Amino acid sequence: MEGVNIIAPQSGAAFEMDKGDTLTVIDPLGKQVSDMVLFNRADKKERISSGKTMDFEETILLTKGNFLWSNRSQKMMEIKEDSNGRNDFLLAPCSPETFKIMYNNPSYHPSCLENLYKNLMRYDIEIDEIPTAFNIFMNVQFDATGKLKVLPPTSKQGDLIRFKAEMDLIVGLTACSAEDSNGGYFKPINFIVTNHEGIIKDITKNFQ
Amino acid sequence: MEGVNIIAPQSGAAFEMDKGDTLTVIDPLGKQVSDMVLFNRADKKERISSGKTMDFEETILLTKGNFLWSNRSQKMMEIKEDSNGRNDFLLAPCSPETFKIMYNNPSYHPSCLENLYKNLMRYDIEIDEIPTAFNIFMNVQFDATGKLKVLPPTSKQGDLIRFKAEMDLIVGLTACSAEDSNGGYFKPINFIVTNHEGIIKDITKNFQ
Numbered sequence: 001m002e003g004v005n006i007i008a009p010q011s012g013a014a015f016e017m018d019k020g021d022t023l024t025v026i027d028p029l030g031k032q033v034s035d036m037v038l039f040n041r042a043d044k045k046e047r048i049s050s051g052k053t054m055d056f057e058e059t060i061l062l063t064k065g066n067f068l069w070s071n072r073s074q075k076m077m078e079i080k081e082d083s084n085g086r087n088d089f090l091l092a093p094c095s096p097e098t099f100k101i102m103y104n105n106p107s108y109h110p111s112c113l114e115n116l117y118k119n120l121m122r123y124d125i126e127i128d129e130i131p132t133a134f135n136i137f138m139n140v141q142f143d144a145t146g147k148l149k150v151l152p153p154t155s156k157q158g159d160l161i162r163f164k165a166e167m168d169l170i171v172g173l174t175a176c177s178a179e180d181s182n183g184g185y186f187k188p189i190n191f192i193v194t195n196h197e198g199i200i201k202d203i204t205k206n207f208q
Numbered sequence: 209m210e211g212v213n214i215i216a217p218q219s220g221a222a223f224e225m226d227k228g229d230t231l232t233v234i235d236p237l238g239k240q241v242s243d244m245v246l247f248n249r250a251d252k253k254e255r256i257s258s259g260k261t262m263d264f265e266e267t268i269l270l271t272k273g274n275f276l277w278s279n280r281s282q283k284m285m286e287i288k289e290d291s292n293g294r295n296d297f298l299l300a301p302c303s304p305e306t307f308k309i310m311y312n313n314p315s316y317h318p319s320c321l322e323n324l325y326k327n328l329m330r331y332d333i334e335i336d337e338i339p340t341a342f343n344i345f346m347n348v349q350f351d352a353t354g355k356l357k358v359l360p361p362t363s364k365q366g367d368l369i370r371f372k373a374e375m376d377l378i379v380g381l382t383a384c385s386a387e388d389s390n391g392g393y394f395k396p397i398n399f400i401v402t403n404h405e406g407i408i409k410d411i412t413k414n415f416q
Contacts, residue, residue, distance in 0.1 A: 051258060051300030051340030054356060056309060060268075060298065061354030071336060073305030090268065090298075092259030097281030101264060128279060131339075132259030142350075146269030148262060 003200030005193075007034075009186035012115030012174040014123065015203040016041060017165045020196035022080070025136050025173065028190050030157040031183040033176035035093045035112040035133035037120075038068065038076045041168040044125055046070045050089045050132040060142070062087055067166070068134055076169065081162035084155040088138035090148065093130065094178040103179070110177040120172045130172070136161055138181055152183035211408030213401075215242075217394035220323030220382040222331065223411040224249060225373045228404035230288070233344050233381065236398045238365040239391040241384035243301045243320040243341035245328075246276065246284045249376040252333055254280045258297045258340040268350070270295055275374070276342055284377065289370035292363040296346035298356065301338065302386040311387070318385040328380045338380070344369055346389055360391035 004026075007013050017023060025034055040046035049071040056073070057066045063085050068077040093112035099105040117127040137155040142148050175189040176182055193201045212234075215221050225231060233242055248254035257279040264281070265274045271293050276285040301320035307313040325335040345363040350356050383397040384390055401409045 045334070045336040049300055049340070051298065055299040055306070058356045059354045060350055060356065071300070073303055073309065090259065091263045092257055092279070095281055098263070101281065126253070128253040132257070142268055144351075146267045148266045148268065 003192055003202070004190050005203065007173060007175045007189040007191070009175050009188055010110040010115070010177040012112070012119045012172065014119035014170065014172045015193065017169040017171055017193060018195070019165050019167050021165045021201065022194045023163045023165070023171065024160055024192045024194070026158065026160045026190040027084070027137055027153070027155040028157065029187040030155055030159070031153045032155070032187040032189060033138040033153055033181045034136040034189040035116065035174045035176055036136055037116055037130055037133045037172040039123070039125060039170040040070065040076070041170050044123065044129070044170065046072045046074065047129065047131050048076055048134060053089060060090065062089055062134070075166040077163040077165055079161065080164050081160070084137055084153070084159040084161070086137070086139050086154050087161070088135040088140040089132070090140055091132070091135060091138070093133045093174070094176065094181070098178065112174045112176050112178070115174045115177065116172040120170070123170050125170070138176070150180050211400050211410070213399050213411065215381060215383045215397040215399070217383050217396055218318040218323070218385040220320070220327045220380065222327035222378065222380045223401065225377045225379055225401060226403070227373050227375050229373045229409065230402045231371045231373070231379065232368055232400045234366065234368045234398040235292070235345055235361070235363040236365065237395040238363055238367070239361045240363070240395040240397060241346040241361055241389045242344040242397040243324065243382045243384055244344055245324055245338055245341045245380040247331070247333060247378040248278065248284070249378050252331065252337070252378065254278045254282065255337065255339050256284055256342060261297060268298065270297055270342070283374040285371040285373055287369065288372050289368070292345055292361070292367040292369070294345070294347050294362050295369070296343040296348040297340070298348055299340070299343060299346070301341045301382070302384065302389070306386065320382045320384050320386070323382045323385065324380040328378070331378050333378070358388050
């Protein structure tokens with residue numbers, strides 16, 4: 001479909017949005033997580049903050065109607081639609097060390113942190129500046145004791161989440177590389193950006 | 209008592225620790241939160257990460273036996289003792305905007321973010337680099353729907369938490385300034401740093 005950008009399995013993308021644009025992230029096959037980070041395009045020291053978002057929204061679980069906030073207490077995005085309804089904002093993007101420490105895998109493994117960094121570096125964003133991502137479709141369960149368990153996503157083929165940009169943004173987005181987060185196999189993530197009139201924007205870049 | 213450093217109500221402190229040192233944070237009067245942030249003294253781009261910590265420790269609620277991890281997946285501290293047992297790592301430090309947005313208070317109000325920044329600036333740490341803090345004694349309750357409620361701390365007079373440094377650190381520490389987090393009134397926080405032989409270190413600085 002025209003205007004649909006495809007993030008290949010275990011890879012990522014970075015692109016720009018204008019205030020008022022809409023980003024639609026689609027899970028084309030189901031059970032696939034997508035990590036998203038946001039930076040203020042006018043000043044990249046302002047970025048998405050899990051701590052500010054959970055504080056202002058007063059919830060761990062963000063869905064339709066909630067806003068994503070920055071470290072400077074500004075609204076960055078609003079969630080306008082969320083057909084699956086389960087996302088995570090607790091856990092940091094999987095990184096090379098995740099696979100060494102949690103999976104006991106000493107060899108090279110693709111990761112969201114690396115895929116975010118590889119795509120965001122053309123915006124002069126350093127790896128240490130990549131914050132905890134908003135983990136679309138990620139199914140992290142918790143109980144009253146706080147114990148966390150990562151389960152396969154509940155998202156089905158074609159499930160989508162729609163965000164409206166509240167400021168000019170740089171967006172980093174992945175098709176997550178962690179076995180346990182994605183039901184054991186890796187799938188693509190699709191996304192579309194439309195402007196305030198609903199017209200699809202061409203944001204073709206060399207995604208990595 | 210000799211070697212006890214006092215953070216006045218609604219203020220903060222910053223100081224250095226060597227690997228192997230122990231930090232003891234005491235709630236001298238009870239029901240008082242203390243926000244703590246950590247930076248690698250050798251490279252301040254490495255800092256405490258709520259997302260990495262909850263990922264590696266597989267829990268929202270950190271207490272004795274848990275480690276605090278950095279954005280580079282390194283252990284920064286181990287919690288060796290925790291007489292109260294309830295801390296928070298979900299919510300960002302209260303900031304000037306917290307009081308405008310959550311408390312509907314348009315006038316000046318002291319905040320943890322400002323108190324961390326005022327003390328950390330002598331280490332060339334910028335306000336945008338201050339991450340979500342480990343909120344000692346903070347009592348944030350959540351239910352299965354993820355909804356968050358900030359209740360008064362359960363800490364009593366003399367409750368303490370003890371951390372061992374796993375690397376050379378710069379530490380920012382506050383006596384929290386938010387009404388709802390502290391049972392409605394503001395108290396001091398005491399702390400002691402000892403070296404690996406248990407000898408108290410003199411870390412006197414001009415705390416603000």
